[in-house]
Amino acid sequence: DAKTTQPTSMDCAEGRAANLPCNHSTISGNEYVYWYRQIHSQGPQYIIHGLKNNETNEMASLIITEDRKSSTLILPHATLRDTAVYYCIVANSGYALNFGKGTSLLVTP
Amino acid sequence: DAEITQSPRHKITETGRQVTLACHQTWNHNNMFWYRQDLGHGLRLIHYSYGVQDTNKGEVSDGYSVSRSNTEDLPLTLESAASSQTSVYFCASSDVREGPTGELFFGEGSRLTVL
Numbered sequence: 001d002a003k004t005t006q007p008t009s010m011d012c013a014e015g016r017a018a019n020l021p022c023n024h025s026t027i028s029g030n031e032y033v034y035w036y037r038q039i040h041s042q043g044p045q046y047i048i049h050g051l052k053n054n055e056t057n058e059m060a061s062l063i064i065t066e067d068r069k070s071s072t073l074i075l076p077h078a079t080l081r082d083t084a085v086y087y088c089i090v091a092n093s094g095y096a097l098n099f100g101k102g103t104s105l106l107v108t109p
Numbered sequence: 110d111a112e113i114t115q116s117p118r119h120k121i122t123e124t125g126r127q128v129t130l131a132c133h134q135t136w137n138h139n140n141m142f143w144y145r146q147d148l149g150h151g152l153r154l155i156h157y158s159y160g161v162q163d164t165n166k167g168e169v170s171d172g173y174s175v176s177r178s179n180t181e182d183l184p185l186t187l188e189s190a191a192s193s194q195t196s197v198y199f200c201a202s203s204d205v206r207e208g209p210t211g212e213l214f215f216g217e218g219s220r221l222t223v224l
Contacts, residue, residue, distance in 0.1 A: 036213070043199050043215025044152065087151070096142060096167065097213060099152035 004088045009104040012082075018075040020103055022088030025069040031092055033064060035073045036099070037084040044087065044099070047073065078107045112136075115200050115216035123224055128187040130219045132200030140203045141183040142213065143167075143175065145196040152199065158183055190223045197221075 005023040012018040024033065034049040048055055048062045050071070055062045061074040075082055087102040113134040122128050132141065142157040144167075154167030156175040164175050172194060174186045187194055197220050201213040 038152075041197070041218065043201070043218055044213070045215070046212040049212075085151075096140075096154055096157045096165070098154055098168065099144070101149075101151035 004090055004100055006086075006088050006100065006103045008101070009106070011106050011108060012075075012078045014080060014107055014109050015077055018078040018082065018105060018107070020073040020075075020086050020088075020105065021070065022072070023070045024088070024090045027068050027090050031090050033062065033068075033071050034089040034091065034097060035060070035062065036087045036089065036097075037082075038087070038102070039081075039084040047086075078105075080107050080109065083107045113200060113202055113214055113216045115198070115219045117219060118217065119220045121222045121224065122190050124190060124192060126190050128190050128221065128223075130185045130187075130198055130200075130221070132183050132185065132216060133181055134200075134202040134214070135181065136202060136204065136214070137180055138202035138204040138214075139180070141177070142201045142203075143173070143183065143185045144199045144201065145169065145194075146199060146218075147196050155185065155198075156183075187221075190221075192223050195221060195223045 032049050035047040036044040038044040047059050050062045064071045085102040085104050087099045089097045091097050116131045139160050143155040144152045146152050153169045155173050158164050158177040197218050199218050200216040203213045
């Protein structure tokens with residue numbers, strides 16, 4: 001699986017958009033980009049995934065660059081409850097996901 | 110509601126003892142996974158299974174074993190517990206038969222301390 005690079009930590013003001021970047025320059029054509037988050041010591045929670053096109057659901061938007069070498073997860077209006085570690089993962093469909101260390105997002109009042 | 114449960118949630122054991130962590134899911138998912146989480150390492154894959162009688166090693170499988178005798182359960186066994194296996198263990202399941210959802214459903218975690 002392709003490796004990903006994420007910033008260790010980020011801050012965001014409550015109510016603002018949180019933009020979390022992920023670099024995956026070695027991604028192959030059939031690999032998907034997945035995003036998960038982990039709040040405190042709970043089990044990780046699925047957020048969104050995509051292959052080539054941008055995706056949006058009730059939680060977030062995923063923007064994938066045209067060359068697919070990087071992506072950005074957007075939380076449009078961050079709340080204090082969005083404080084969590086966010087994982088960007090690249091993997092083939094149906095394959096086991098390898099989580100890295102993720103980005104620790106702190107949403108401040 | 111369907112769910113995934115882990116037991117025990119907390120366990121303290123001694124070095125050299127055999128320990129089994131249970132994972133049970135009621136979604137009838139094909140795929141099940143075990144991860145461990147340690148400070149500074151994030152989540153690391155231990156073992157996984159794509160169906161009954163199928164098991165595969167992850168990146169940190171040494172000292173661990175799994176067996177899949179039915180769809181619902183994937184117990185994780187530490188044959189001889191070591192202090193380095195003190196960690197929080199997460200079980201997860203997914204079903205990709207209907208397409209590349211990639212959505213893993215995680216349990217609440219099992220905190221294991223090896224003294």
